[in-house]
Amino acid sequence: xxxxxxxxxxxxxxxxxxxxxxxxxxxxxxxxxxxxxxxxxxxxxxxxxxxxxxxxxxxxxxxxxxxxxxxxxxxxxxxxxxxxxxxxxxxxxxxxxxxxxxxxxxxxxxxxxxxxxxxxxxxxxxxxxxxxxxxxxxxxxxxxxxxxxxxxxxxxxxxxxxxxxxxxxxxxxxxxxxxxxxxxxxxxxxxxxxxxxxxxxxxxxxxxxxxxxxxxxxxxxxxxxxxxxxxxxxxxxxxxxxxxxxxxxxxxxxxxxxxxxxxxxxxxxxxxxxxxxxxxxxxxxxxxxxxxxxxxxxxxxxxxxxxxxxxxxxxxxx
DNA sequence: GATTTAACCTGGACGC
DNA sequence: TGCGTCCAGGTTAAAT
Numbered sequence: 001x002x003x004x005x006x007x008x009x010x011x012x013x014x015x016x017x018x019x020x021x022x023x024x025x026x027x028x029x030x031x032x033x034x035x036x037x038x039x040x041x042x043x044x045x046x047x048x049x050x051x052x053x054x055x056x057x058x059x060x061x062x063x064x065x066x067x068x069x070x071x072x073x074x075x076x077x078x079x080x081x082x083x084x085x086x087x088x089x090x091x092x093x094x095x096x097x098x099x100x101x102x103x104x105x106x107x108x109x110x111x112x113x114x115x116x117x118x119x120x121x122x123x124x125x126x127x128x129x130x131x132x133x134x135x136x137x138x139x140x141x142x143x144x145x146x147x148x149x150x151x152x153x154x155x156x157x158x159x160x161x162x163x164x165x166x167x168x169x170x171x172x173x174x175x176x177x178x179x180x181x182x183x184x185x186x187x188x189x190x191x192x193x194x195x196x197x198x199x200x201x202x203x204x205x206x207x208x209x210x211x212x213x214x215x216x217x218x219x220x221x222x223x224x225x226x227x228x229x230x231x232x233x234x235x236x237x238x239x240x241x242x243x244x245x246x247x248x249x250x251x252x253x254x255x256x257x258x259x260x261x262x263x264x265x266x267x268x269x270x271x272x273x274x275x276x277x278x279x280x281x282x283x284x285x286x287x288x289x290x291x292x293x294x295x296x297x298x299x300x301x302x303x304x305x306x307x308x309x310x311x312x313x314x315x316x317x318x
Numbered sequence: 319g320a321t322t323t324a325a326c327c328t329g330g331a332c333g334c
Numbered sequence: 335t336g337c338g339t340c341c342a343g344g345t346t347a348a349a350t
Contacts, residue, residue, distance in 0.1 A: 001343065032327085061344075085343055086328080101328090129327045131344060188321070197345080205343060300323080301343060 002083040004168055004202030005245035007061050008150070010089055014056040014065065015152050017091050017119055018108065022052045023079075025107035033103035033127055036080075036161075037135035047136055048079060048106070059149030059171065060201025062162045064137070066155070076139050078159040084131030090124045101128045137161045146173035168202035169239045170246075180231040183223045189317040190226070191219035191303065194238070203238060206274045207245070209304045211238035213273035216309050219298060220316035244270065273304040281306035 002010070026045045028034060037044045051067035054075055058064075064078035081089060090099075094107065104125040111119045125134055137159035139148075147154035148162075150171055167174040179200055183193050193199055194208045203211070212219055214237035217230075226234075248270065272282055277295035284291040284306060291308040298318065 003344095035326095082344080084327090084345080127327095128329075129343090131327065186320090192322090195344090299343095302341090 001085045001204065001206070002061065002087065003204040003207050003242075003245075004061060004170065005207075005242050005249050007058055007063055007083060007202075008170065008246055009249040010083070011056050011058040011063055011150070013091070014053075014063075014089065014123075017111075018053050018065065018123055019056055019152070020053065021111050022050065022109040023048050023106050024109055025049060025105075027105040027107075028103070029105070030103040030130070032130050033125060033133045034135060036082075036133050039136075044134075044136060047077070051077070051079075052109075053079075055151050055153050055155070057147075057149040057151035057154045059158065059162055060165050060168045060197055061204070062149075062159075062165055062201075064149075064159055064162070066139070066151075066157075075155065075157070078137050078139050079134065080137050080159055080161065081125065081134050082132045084127065084129065084133070086128040087132030088124075088126040090126060091120050092122050092124055093120045094122045096120075096122070099124065099126045101126050103127050103130075104134055135161070144173065165197050166199055166201045169200065169235065169242060170202070174200075176232065176235055179235065180226070180228055183231060184226060186223045187317070188223055189219060190217055190221040190223055190234070191298065192318075193223045194234070195299075200238075202242070205301055205303075206271070207238060207241055209274045210241045210272060212310060213304075213306060214241060218310045218312050218316070219303050219305065220318045221313050222315055222317040225313075225315070273306065275304065277304060281309060284308055 026048050028041050031041050034041055034044050050070060053065045054068050055066040057066060062082055064080045066075045067077045067079055068075055102124055106123040108121050108123060113119055139157040140160055142148050142156045142158050145156050147156055148158035182199055186193055191208050191212060194203045211234060215233045217234060273293055276293040279293055281291045281293055289308060291306055293304055294307055296303045
């Protein structure tokens with residue numbers, strides 16, 4: 001499922017193939033994918049049609065296309081897209097076969113690539129489980145004056161509906177010191193905090209487990225007991241795993257396809273904890289021990305951990 | 319106000 | 335074969 005690295009791959013694809021083009025037509029095949037656009041389908045179509053995409057920005061797992069003002073004023077609206085668990089954004093020819101779970105089609109103005117070859121004219125939002133969606137949001141100034149997120153020419157603006165989302169680990173404006181202060185104030189467990197998009201964004205269940213394994217923390221470590229070296233270690237681990245995943249996702253950049261393969265994906269072979277229940281912990285094995293990765297129920301989902309590398313703290317907080 | 323839980327949603331895996 | 339149940343999980347509204 002798409003987490004930060006996967007969404008960043010999508011952002012780069014959109015920045016390359018959609019930025020600068022005008023959305024000439026919109027077709028909504030399933031209104032449920034627009035349920036977060038409270039003003040309804042017709043309003044969405046009316047406001048998107050005719051707008052030009054000036055930039056593509058990402059904060060955590062939230063992605064938005066900045067739309068220009070048809071009257072020539074400053075940009076003030078963003079076309080938001082969240083991929084949820086199974087969302088995909090695909091660039092295709094209009095006559096390409098319709099995907100089974102195609103939800104929204106955007107027809108783009110004609111454009112050429114660097115070699116003068118016409119680019120496909122359709123951006124498709126495909127989503128099997130409908131946890132994702134698209135909606136329009138007003139842009140508002142960022143409180144810190146930094147760019148709203150990661151983008152080519154990202155402005156110090158953020159969509160209202162993403163303003164509560166913290167900056168992610170790949171964002172130059174992310175502050176480790178502020179993160180440390182805020183996580184210490186929480187009265188919860190470490191994994192809950194990592195999954196809280198208001199504290200640090202972009203980390204989902206998979207990379208939370210990977211970062212905890214790499215940094216040797218149990219998911220129930222109370223956040224108010226973390227010292228500076230502890231938060232530094234967890235942030236370093238999370239940044240490292242996501243950076244490597246992003247590099248792995250980057251292999252498909254050359255295809256004319258905004259890569260989101262919603263399923264297990266290209267990084268699966270490098271996972272150390274997630275999905276490896278009953279299999280040996282590779283770090284323990286390299287140190288001559290035989291410990292099996294364990295799956296535990298956590299927040300109505302799963303946590304994978306090595307019981308030796310990540311012992312449960314006595315004051316565990318789930 | 320802070321924290322936790324339930325609901326949203328589909329399709330594949332599994333047991334009977 | 336067919337049916338029912340469980341599981342996957344990002345976000346947010348509702349509950350605690």
